[in-house]
Amino acid sequence: MSTPSLLILPGDGIGPEVMAEVIRIIDWYGDKRGLKFDVTTDLVGGAAYDKHGMPLADETMAKAQAVDAVLLGAVGGPKYDVLDFSVKPERGLLRLRKEMDLFANLRPAQCFDALADFSSLKKDVVAGLDIMIVRELTSGVYFGEPRGIFTEGNERVGINTQRYTESEIRRVAIAAFELAMKRNKKLTSMEKANVMESGILWRDVVNEVAADYPEVEVQHMYADNGAMQLVRAPKQFDVIVTDNLFGDILSDCAAMLTGSLGMLPSASLGAPMENGRPKAMYEPVHGSAPDIAGQGKANPIACILSFAMALRYSFDEGEEATRLEKAIEKVLSDGVRTGDLLGEEGVTPVSTSGMGDAILAALDASL
Numbered sequence: 068m069s070t071p072s073l074l075i076l077p078g079d080g081i082g083p084e085v086m087a088e089v090i091r092i093i094d095w096y097g098d099k100r101g102l103k104f105d106v107t108t109d110l111v112g113g114a115a116y117d118k119h120g121m122p123l124a125d126e127t128m129a130k131a132q133a134v135d136a137v138l139l140g141a142v143g144g145p146k147y148d149v150l151d152f153s154v155k156p157e158r159g160l161l162r163l164r165k166e167m168d169l170f171a172n173l174r175p176a177q178c179f180d181a182l183a184d185f186s187s188l189k190k191d192v193v194a195g196l197d198i199m200i201v202r203e204l205t206s207g208v209y210f211g212e213p214r215g216i217f218t219e220g221n222e223r224v225g226i227n228t229q230r231y232t233e234s235e236i237r238r239v240a241i242a243a244f245e246l247a248m249k250r251n252k253k254l255t256s257m258e259k260a261n262v263m264e265s266g267i268l269w270r271d272v273v274n275e276v277a278a279d280y281p282e283v284e285v286q287h288m289y290a291d292n293g294a295m296q297l298v299r300a301p302k303q304f305d306v307i308v309t310d311n312l313f314g315d316i317l318s319d320c321a322a323m324l325t326g327s328l329g330m331l332p333s334a335s336l337g338a339p340m341e342n343g344r345p346k347a348m349y350e351p352v353h354g355s356a357p358d359i360a361g362q363g364k365a366n367p368i369a370c371i372l373s374f375a376m377a378l379r380y381s382f383d384e385g386e387e388a389t390r391l392e393k394a395i396e397k398v399l400s401d402g403v404r405t406g407d408l409l410g411e412e413g414v415t416p417v418s419t420s421g422m423g424d425a426i427l428a429a430l431d432a433s434l
């Protein structure tokens with residue numbers, strides 16, 4: 068088989084800092100496990116705007132379509148706040164998701180034992196937490212038409228449209244049910260069918276799909292209650308499936324249950340390509356963190372765990388993904404912490420690259 072190809076898009080702010088640690092880990096896999104990748108690096112977000120005047124060049128889009136998987140760091144930052152909406156860094160990321168048709172965004176929230184004390188919730192509420200949020204990623208209010216800022220009479224009106232077709236709901240629901248079958252056969256669908264027609268349709272279609280998965284226990288929940296339940300008793304959930312905007316908000320919320328936003332990875336998956344691999348982009352859930360960028364303070368674990376998801380979902384290397392996850396678990400239980408996870412007695416504060424060093428040492432020790 069040909070060498071698998073990866074397009075790396077470090078992006079802005081802490082994106083390049085956390086991606087540098089992922090690149091060291093990719094090199095480790097090449098050297099120590101014979102797992103070689105054909106790696107290309109390119110620009111996205113503000114970095115692409117600075118060079119091309121747009122947040123994603125057409126050539127970069129074409130590269131993303133051609134590779135086996137894309138790894139993205141983060142986009143955005145205050146420097147770009149003044150830009151016209153059409154060229155904002157975030158639009159580069161949205162274009163990748165839309166044009167690659169990455170409709171299922173898997174955002175696992177797992178609480179490592181060593182961090183249970185550090186969560187914003189009580190230890191017994193989060194210890195052993197392992198939930199999977201499946202966020203619809205290519206439709207909903209992020210993309211619905213009409214959209215824009217218009218003038219009505221003598222004032223402006225800002226419009227975004229929540230729009231879902233049955234087929235868009237069905238395909239992400241199927242992805243979530245398939246995951247539920249591999250996990251604990253329990254799925255919660257979140258919408259606001261009490262106030263939104265798109266929510267009524269969402270609930271209907273999820274029920275239709277559920278008929279094909281009789282073994283899966285299905286529950287529907289309004290998303291506002293879902294947010295509350297997530298911070299009250301998160302272990303009641305296993306797989307959560309929800310729309311683009313609710314998924315964005317609920318996954319940031321779930322991130323804090325694990326200790327830090329710097330811990331949450333994600334996989335954005337589309338339909339299978341000719342080689343059988345899903346179209347895929349892997350990215351941490353966090354953003355470019357302008358408040359700590361350039362200071363070596365960022366936690367690279369979310370980005371490294373995103374690469375572990377790539378090993379599992381794109382390259383059929385589940386055992387190597389587990390090796391990497393276990394190396395991270397070991398480092399955390401040894402008390403190695405970046406700044407976002409400090410606060411306990413007896414921990415060792417490290418920089419972004421210090422965390423990378425510790426994870427590489429744990430990988431070496433795993434051989």
Ligand SMILES: NC(=O)c1ccc[n+]([C@@H]2O[C@H](COP(=O)([O-])OP(=O)(O)OC[C@H]3O[C@@H](n4cnc5c(N)ncnc54)[C@H](O)[C@@H]3O)[C@@H](O)[C@H]2O)c1
Nearest residue numbers: 141142143144328329352353354355356358359365366407
């Ligand atoms: N996928 C993405 O590229 C993505 C995701 C979210 C936000 N953004 C963009 O990033 C910019 C900043 O957004 P924001 O401040 O609302 O969200 P953010 O996720 O960048 O930061 C929120 C908070 O979490 C902290 N944080 C985030 N990641 C961390 C890490 N790895 N290690 C340690 N601390 C971390 C930050 O320091 C900050 O205090 C905006 O332009 C936003 O649009 C991009």
Ligand SMILES: CC(C)[C@H](C(=O)O)[C@@H](O)C(=O)O
Nearest residue numbers: 142143157160161315352354
């Ligand atoms: C940067 C932004 C476009 C993005 C989103 O809203 O989807 C981010 O918040 C995320 O969670 O990936």
Ligand SMILES: [Mg+2]
Nearest residue numbers: 315316319352
């Ligand atoms: Mg978000």
